[in-house]
Amino acid sequence: MATTSRSADLTSGPMLQKIILFSVPLAASSILQLLFNAADVVVVGRFAGSTALAAVGSNGALINLFVGLSLGANVVAARCFGARDEKGVQDTVHTAVALGLVSGVLLAVVGFCAARGLLELMSCPEDVIGLSTLYLRIYFIGMPMTMLYNFSSALLRAVGDTKRPLYCLAAAGAINVVLNLVFVIGFSMSVAGVALATIISQTVSALLVTGML
Secondary structure, three states: OOOHHHOOOOOOOOOHHHHHHHHHHHHHHHHHHHHHHHHHHHHHHHHOOHHHHHHHHOOHHHHHHHOOOOHHHHHHHHHHHHOOOHHHHHHHHHHHHHHHHHHHHHHHHHHHHHHHHHHHHOOOOOOOHHHHHHHHHHHHHOHHHHHHHHHHHHHHHHOOOOHHHHHHHHHHHHHHHHHHHHHHHHOOOHHHHHHHHHHHHHHHHHHHHHHHO
16 A cells, blocks of 8 residues: 555645645646547547547546546545554555456446447437447457456555645656547547557556555
8 A cells, every 4th residue: 555655644734735735736736637538529620621620529427437437435435544544555456456446447347338328329420420439349358457447546545644645647648648549640549549549548557656655
């Protein structure tokens, strides 16, 4: 688990500065995670045309539903850490990582199969639903790594370490933008290119954060 030097003691001493130092990286991480889809939208809109732009943009609301699924692990880990229950923290880490991977695999399978149906329920325009389905299916393939990042970063934040998840996400965001440009401009992969770039960048962030646990 995170070392005590990287943990934040929010139970004693002046609170305002500690709360700011804790919450600013947390808010920045949430915003940055939401910008992954926005970066895809910008690149395809500029270099792949309006149809590809509409296809990627139509998936934004659905993709953002999965950002908060790891909050339960955060609560349990924080309670154990505050109670100095080392075994409880270790058990929570093991369970959360396993749950992240298992839930990610389940979401990948279900999402891949149900992608078009979900888009139809969201009234996705008929002229872009084919490209939207392609983007969403590729995105769901990478769901195990997305869930692994979400659960692992939640565990680090539970002990007060909000900076390192932000650094990992920032690195992944930079990789995502670069790969978007390479795949869309260099290889003319359009929607598939930005989806693949997202998977690769999220895999990098997931492995970095998990390695810190």
